Amino acid sequence: MIDNITSRTERKKKETKQKIVSVAMGLYRAQGIKATTMEQIAEEVDISRKTLYNYFPNKEAIAAEYMKKYVQVHFQDLLQLLNDLPDTCSRLVAVTSTGEEWSRIDVPEDVIVAYREYRLQTFIQSFKDQSLRSGLSDVYRYIIKLGQKSGELRSDIDEKELANYLKMIVTVSFLSNPENYESQEIITKNIDYFLNGARNMSKS
Structure with a gap:
């Protein structure tokens, strides 16, 4: 049971990380990396800024x-x-x-x-x-x-x-x-x- 919960948690983290990268790259292509903010990335991914910074320290x-x-x-x-x-x-x-x-x-x-x-x-x-x-x-x-x-x-x-x-x-x-x-x-x-x-x- 614990292993299943851990597996789901790790899978969720991986999916979130992939989504962050995908969304961020879309924004970089559309408006440039300098014009893109971490706040904007978090909003587009639908996570808090704190959560975003748990995955990546910067753009x-x-x-x-x-x-x-x-x-x-x-x-x-x-x-x-x-x-x-x-x-x-x-x-x-x-x-x-x-x-x-x-x-x-x-x-x-x-x-x-x-x-x-x-x-x-x-x-x-x-x-x-x-x-x-x-x-x-x-x-x-x-x-x-x-x-x-x-x-x-x-x-x-x-x-x-x-x-x-x-x-x-x-x-x-x-x-x-x-x-x-x-x-x-x-x-x-x-x-x-x-x-x-x-x-x-x-x-x-």
Whole structure:
């Protein structure tokens, strides 16, 4: 009996969370994330502001939850794409380009900007709190594991540690040059930093 009550409660929480995200994204698309308030979201979902804040601390966190689910929905398709590519470099290029393409399909630009700002604010926390992670780290880890399995990448370092290193490179790149963050030149440079570091390739 208690288990049934707990199950119903958890299901209700999940449904409420999904409704919050769905309603909020509808408002973001219709009027922009800046013009949307937490009070308006709560009213549209038909819950109190206190209840809304129990689920999400701010509008940006709702956008982050949507983006995380977006990655999860496309995760298997992405893994298949990565398996068909020949090496780590091409896989990293593909996952960056594909992520950018998916974002453009369904997510307004101002929401993407707000999402990135939120991810930067919670960057350090995300190493300890899995709920703050976007899901992209799992994709990085998969790519690295493929590279280690083929012998292309060194296997004496855990793939999680290497994925965190890659995430830090990408984050620092965004902080230093946010306007050109998604340019092919910057993407290529970040991948080169990760794969080759500061090594002088002309001396190899």
